[in-house]
Amino acid sequence: MVSDTARRAAERAARESYGRLLAFLAARTRDVAGAEDALAEAFASALTAWPEQGVPANPDAWLLTVARRRQTDAYRRNSTSRSGETHLTLMREELDDLAMTPEAIPDRRLALMFACAHPDIDPSLRSPLILQTILGLTAADIGAAFLIPAATMGQRLVRAKSRIAELGIAFEIPDTEDLPGRLDAVLEAIYAAYAKGWNDLVGETGGQLAEEAIWLGRLVASLLPASPEAKGMLALMLYSHARRVARRSPTGAYVPLDEQDTALWDMEAIEAAETLLRAASSAGPTGRCQLEAAIQSAHVVRRLTGTDNWPIIVKLYDILHAMTGSPVVLLNRAAALAETEGPAAALQSIAPLAEDKRMADYQPYWAVRGRLLAETGNREAAHEALTLAMGLSTDPAIRDWLEARRGELMAG
Incomplete structure (x- = not known):
């Protein structure tokens, strides 16, 4: 059985260093999927070795060295002229890793982010790809953020990583004139990461993810x-x-x-x-x-x-929806509109979303709809919507809050 100390150390390294280690591993080979596999094996090895040998003084360097060995083994098994050269490079770098301190491991996350936002990557996959490679989010988490089924998102991400390897896209921060074309995807990914952390109120992981997103935001703002x-x-x-x-x-x-x-x-x-x-x-x-x-x-x-300041908020949402056409923006606008024109007008404004299949599993849609239906007096439909919202809630506190609202509804 894995000791709690070893597990906590591995989890902490995964939270704090995953993106930095992955970016460093993939920078030379440009094989993101291969780097992910090697790093996953390194974490698995840590859970086996650390309980017996103790947590190393430098967990990042330990993980990096083990992952590099896995990469070297992979290139040895698939040896070609080119991969042979890469194999020798990896062996040399593996020796260098043994003496590394965490501060000595170059932080190439920003370069990886801009590589994922390369013009030859499908625009719809640039932000999701950044979220998975830099922050280690699952296809299910990313799919939920972008209203796409997890299986579909997973398949698309695999293809996008293969595209990076096929094209040999460099892991580097683009020249100034090329930055604007990639910036939107980078910003979207950072904010999606923040939103994931913001919505995860349970435990410390969400807070750390939000802090990490803010740090990346400061980095990009200082770069541009x-x-x-x-x-x-x-x-x-x-x-x-x-x-x-x-x-x-x-x-x-x-x-x-x-x-x-x-x-x-x-x-x-x-x-x-x-x-x-x-x-x-x-x-x-x-x-x-x-x-x-x-x-x-x-x-x-x-x-x-x-x-x-609800009237101003509604007007700002009007401009934002005209710019994006986003169903999430329309939903947020409805919550503000209810404060200025009443729940009936707000409910009417989101009527088109009933035909949007993405809303079926989108918890905020059912929560807002349930509230608006309750305020218009449609108790039966409100009860159904709030029940669905409760079932889709992953946070027990939000589920309890929705249950209390539903209880108030039933009490008249």
Whole structure:
């Protein structure tokens, strides 16, 4: 049986170093799938070796060395002239790894992100590919974020990784003139990672993923100081992160945005976000990240004045939906519209989503629909929608909150 100490050490290394190790392993070979296999075997070896030998002083270097040996073995088994040269390179690098400290392992995550966003990769797969390679998210998690079945997403990701190997796409940060064409996919992936961490309120993993996404956002913003969208995306994450403490009651119960104690919001993070948004707004055309950040800024008005700013929020959602056509934006707009024009108008606005098959397993759709139906007095349909939302909830606190709303509905 694997000791708890060894398991925790392996899990910590996976959370903190997976993307960095994978990017380093794949940089020379440009074989992302092969690097993933080698790293997976290294983690499996750690769970076997560390309980007996003790957790090494440098877990990252240990994992990297074992993974390199697996890569070397793979190239030996599939030897060709070219792979033979790669084999010798890997053997030499394996010896270098033995003396590495964590700080000495070059961080090539940003280069891998831009490689995944290469023009020859299917545009719809660039962000998902970044999420899996850099942050180790599963096809199921990524599929849920992009409203695509897990099996379909998994097949597409396999093909995308093969494409990188076939084309020999370099793992490098592109020249300045080539950056803008790849930036959208990178920003989308970073924010999707943040949203995954933000929505995962259970345990420490979600918080660490959110922090990692913010760190990557700062890295991209520093790389592209003239990019309004990079600033907008970082501002968007900081606005949301400022509310993290207020999302739970002292007993751990879920607290929705409109019921949060704004005194608990982190004003330092909000001020940093406001500064970034002002800089983004003055730097160029308004993009999706800037608009979403502006919506979050409008929510901050309640912290400053004590009153909500729903009319402005609805107008911003109108612009964002015209730009993106996103069903998620339409759903969020409905929640705001209910505050200005009432639940019936909000319910009517999301009527087209009933025909969207992606909504069948999308928990927020059923939660919003259930709330709106309850407020219009349609108790039977509201009960059904809230029950579905509960079944699709992975967070027990949110499930408990929905159950309480359903109980209030049944009590009249």
